[in-house]
Every structure is written in C-alpha cells, then in structure tokens.
Amino acid sequence: MQQPHPFAQPVADGPAAPSARVLVVDDDPTVAEVVAGYLARAGCAVDRAADGPTALERAARNRPDLVVLDLMLPGMDGLEVCRRIRERAPVPVIMLTARGDEDDRILGLEVGADDYVTKPFSPRELVLRVQSVLRRTRPGPAAGPLAAAGLTLDPAARRATRDGVELALTLREFDLLAFFLQHPGRACSREDLMREVWGWDFGDLSTVTVHVRRLRAKVEDDPARPRLIQTVWGVGYRFDPTGATGAGEG
Template identity: 75%
Template sequence: MLVVDDDPTVAEVVAGYLVRAGHQVQRAADGHTALVAAAAAPPDLVVLDLMLPGIDGLEVCRRLRATEYGAELPVVMLTAKGDEADRILGLELGADDYVTKPFSPRELTLRVQSVLRRARAAAAPATPPELVTAGDLVLDPQARRARRGGRELALTLREFDLLAFLLRNPGTAFGREELMQRVWGWDFGDLSTVTVHVRRLREKIEDDPAAPVLISTVWGVGYRFDPAPASDPTRWGADRP
C-alpha cells in the first residue's frame, strides 16, 4: 500500500494506522516519488493527497490510470479543499473514494479496507461463469468485460459494478444511498460518487448522454435502468475465453 502526502505528520499517522490494521505501507512525499514507487512495486491501493508539490494528486491519479498496472488500482484521495468540484474531478479521474481533511485516521482506515474488499471481490473469478444481458448490452462478470452492440466498453471497476447491478435489476428505481450500499458495500460516503459514476456510464452506453434512455433519472428517488430491445443480439464471438 502506498501513502502519498507531503505533510510528514499526516503521512506518519496514516501509515501507522494502516500498519496496525495489518497492511504493509510505503510512503512518498511528492507526486514524482509516488509514480516512481508505484512503477517499481505496484501497490494494492494508494492513499493520495490532492495537494502535492510538483505533480499534484489529480495528475498523479491521471498518470496512474494510464498505466497497465494502474487501470484498476484502488485510489483513496485526501483533500483539504471543500470545493465540491475538486472532489468530483477526483472521482471522474478514477478515485474510488475521498476523505476531507481534517479526518479521523480510524475512519480513513475503514474506508481503505472497504475499498480493498470491493476490489478483491471484483478480481475474484465468478463461479459459475455467467453473462448478464439487456438488449444489446452484454457483460461477462468473470472476464470483467462489457460490450454494447459488439463494441467493447472501457469501464472502470466502479462503473462495471454499477452497470452489472442495474442490468440485474431492470425497471427498478434505486436511490443514490441504496446504490452506494448495494453496489459497493459503502455505508458512508459522498452521494455525489453515485452521480459521477452514473454520468460516466451514460457517456459510454447511451446514444445521446444528454438525453439518456437506458439510465433514467427518477426525480425524488434516484435512477432506473430501462433496457432497450436489441435488433441484433450481441454475440461474444471467437475471442471470448
């Protein structure tokens, strides 16, 4: 596990709590050092401060996501900023969760463990293999692959889990808090996390994300998935393992 924070006191406290929780921890005080450390020994998770000297946390997250080992690397961001735009930008770049300073080290540890559990469960093979389909959308949970109309979809870990849940529960409206708990197992967190992931999913599966028809907003409730009928059912083809 990699803890990235330029405040030595914060880094020491966070690392100490994580070590006591049973994790091996490496520390970095700036973005460049963090990227070098992650490339040399890819961590299971990164606790990443937003405000770093040189390369800031958002850019570090962006560069990590561009690497082969970092595409699904769990990231929990630390930020002293109260601006919602900064938090949403971090989520859009692929952060799995964030904690606003000042924070409780114990709460941060619980969040880290929650994110790790979800990541490890997602990486575990599904038994038996199954396909989840709705119209021309096809998901293979075991291979962690998704297609629409035969076109491969580039989904993050959280986006895949959300889409799989919605496909398994068509026509049912879910509130954002319920989605956080049932999809990702989070009993706490910012509800804007759900909003961001729904928006990103719409950009990848809707013909017109500005006028969504698959993932509808149910005012006063949350979101509902309404599958469209497929004119030509999707086949996985010969490349499916």
C-alpha cells in the same frame, strides 16, 4: 460524518486483504506516517511517496492494489497523478483533500478516483474505506456473465464490453454497471446505490451522481439524453434495457 484525527488508537479490525499493497501519497509526513501505520496494523503492505513523480515511479515499479492519494502535492497535483495512474492500470484510488470546495472533490471523481475522504478525517474510517474497496477487487463467488442492451459483463474476469468493444471502467463504475444489470427496471435512490455499490450507509451522494454520469458517458449513445440509465425524478435512477426514451441527465 467527518471526525477529528484519533491518532492515538490502533485499528483493531482484521486484515484488509491478504498481502494487499497500498501506496500512500501525501507530502505531510505526519499524515503519511499515521495513515501508513493504521494500514499496516490492518494487514496491508504499505509504500509511501511525498510527491507526484515519486508516486508514479513507485506505482510503476510495484503496482499497488490501491492508492491513497492527497489532492494537494508539490510539483504535480493529485489530479494529474490520478490521471496517469489510471492510464496505466485500473488501480483503485481513494483521494484525500483538505479543500471544502465540492468542485475539487468532484474533479477527483471525474478523473477516476473511486472515493475521497476530506481532511481532517478519522484514520479508522479511512482504513474501513480501504478495506471496503479492496474487498470489491477480490474475486468473490463465481457469478455468471450479465448481458443486456448490447452490454456484457463478466464479474469473475472484471471485464465489460459494449457491442463487443471492451469498456475501460473504474472499480466503482464496474460495480455500478453490474448492479444495474442485476436489477433492470428497478428505481434506485442514490442512498440505495451508496449502500449497495459503495457499501456505505452514509456519504456524500454527489459521489453517486458523478459515477452515474461517468458510466453514462461510456454506455450511452448520447449521454445528454440517456436511454439506458434513466433519471427517475425525485427518486434516483433506473436501468431500462429496452432503451426507451429517458428522462434526461441528472
């Protein structure tokens, strides 16, 4: 649920993560200042950039733990900035967009963004999303490796392979694959996955759909005819480690 900007009130939540460095990229100085202020109050070290080239330079000089990235930027749009950042390192990206067109939001997810927030947004909600993503990047309790159908995943090392070849997964793709490996044969709705993987009880379910499609492209022999991550019509998805013939993409 989107809310208007409550710019007057500071965030009262605890730190997002110890010494978490967040790069805020937005050419609107008011938005950048407000977002940076809220993140700083939440315990983040914040860097700012107003255009794509500056964002890339600052991300290369001081690698951020997360990037809050506006889609509409002068000179180089946020999609290209996201592509280039993701080529260098698996840095989580939350994209900001003022556009109402779903295609633009999906494009952001397709190039590797982990989440998006549509303007106008609540800075408090944005901070909560940042905190959620950062928590998932921090090492949790030691967990053993997961393996099935030629896929192996090491949660402690945040490393996944397919038939011995390392997979280049975004934060959300990694967590999504981990969830599937932990729950083989379980039919999961998109709402289930949004709650269990993203940590949200509400949100745009197309985010889940796009991430499933991206994950299939990396783990399936034929993503158009998925055998591992199957569509369960009217429900959602099911991970089948036996690789039985799936129900198709969806």
